[in-house]
Amino acid sequence: MSGATAVRPTSVRWSAFSAGPVMRHWRSFVAIGVIAAFMIAWLGRDFLTEFGPSAVRPARALLPVGAPGSPLGTDGLGRDLLSRLLAGVPFSLLFGAVPAAAGMAIGAAIGLIAGFAGGKIDRAIVGVMDVLLTFPFILLAILVSAVLGASLQNAMIAVTLSILPKNARLIRSQTLSLKHREFITASQLAGAGPVAIILKHLLPNVLPTALIVASTDVGLMITLTAGLSFIGLGVQPPDVDWGVLVAEGARYITSAPNLAFIPSIVIAIVSIAFVALADNERRRRRSRH
């Protein structure tokens, strides 16, 4: 291939290696980069920070941003903010990701069954989901925390229940539109049972939508669950997530606003990374059809 033709991305093979996809999907690349950077920083936290997340040093209390050894400053007990932010990475990410994944898995199962079964089962499930759809989830979180005690696990259960109805409805409507397509009818005539049809034919077809919606949910859930930690219903001390850091920083809002604002900005950046990833993928699928 001569130099003159190589410039033009004429063949499919060549365009796959050119800068084209990167340019077209720069949003996804930036989003994945941001999320990966936080994970890598967490893995390398011992190299990046001088002090542990719980190391109390009164002599180093309330250092400003840019202080030697504590680039993001320290809190009222002299604990390093960067170190605490990195310690919060797994909690904040899992607190967003686990409910989003569980809510989609259970919601998809309910939606597939309702959509495929139809009739009375469908009407009953839709009735219950419609009632639960907009119920304020924070009441559930408060109730569960009051009765079973505030814990990360209980908060995750409450949040999962809150996004379940929305997902079940979405997957049900997708199932309904697929149900009467030829390939489903054909496999029914070939003697496939309902379980086989749901698992082999319906599930693979709703999966892309499910993954995209779940990715958006991870982003929104990171913000939402940070709120639960903020009011003390989520991650419990000595563990920290970014919502706990904002709550701790709120006490020093007059003297050291960086303590509340830096974790807030981190929550927003990571949430938007997940949302942008889903958004880009959704746009790509739409343009392809």
Added chain:
Amino acid sequence: MGRYIASRTGSSLLVLLGASIILFCTIRFVPGDPITTVLGSAGIANPDLVARAITAYGLDKPLPVQYVAWLSHVAQGDFGFSLVSGERVTDIVARRVGPSLLLGLAASVLGLGIGLIWGIAAGYLSGAARAVLRAAPMFVLVVPSFSVGLALIFAFAVSLRLLPASGLSSPLEGDHQSLASLLTHLILPALALCLVPASLVARLTYATIDEVEQEEFIRTARALGVPAARIAVQHSLPNVMLPIITTGGLLVSALITNAVLIETVFSWPGVGTMMVTAVQQRDYTVVQAGILVVAVAYVLSSLAVDGLYLVVDPRVRNPPNT
């Protein structure tokens, strides 16, 4: 029309029934035995006393009977006594409902107003302003509302010293609020709380404008030479009301969830802070009453929003005979 009202009211009652049953049942998972609490560790050793207490409190009756007895007390506003202060729970809740309603209403009005203006601007402006206004709602949804509250406190209370950050006293302390003090305390929390509903309304508004602009009646009006502003106000915007009403339940729900966070940020003496404190103190009776009151508020306001359907949509008011 009658059918629509009946089905909406029916499902609202079902939500409340479900919520009350769940509340009644979960309180049984609370650690500790009520009889031990009433009799004390000395009394529990006397089997005769235990048997009498169980009969007196109706704990020997079947669960549904106990539920009905509990519900009839709750319906009369009797939630029992706070486990921490010993005060009547009804009195505690009554003090907190006013400030919460005030904050909720202020944020709803602000949110609807800002959201509509925002959405209309995003719908009709062009160029960079359009792109920014259309991207902004997503940003508002991922920036935590409590962080927005803290940012407002930092800007207006700490830096500019214009408005108070907190300290709205409850009538508990005996002093009455002057209207001016109430309003200055209300501005920041209402502003922080209105952003989430505002961005949801803005998204609905510009999406509806996009859709309606494709319709034939708009094209006809344009072809007839009706001015653009008049097309927008008379033909386009009335269509925005329907999707906003349809998602009314979601808006109310988002408002309630964020209100609990915002009340905490601004130490607002409302139902939200009451519930958060009660959870920390394990004051089960107060938590129970708070949840039930908010659930009732949620159901009633969703119902009211649904009622607007009747006003706005003639198709619901006079359904075609089929």
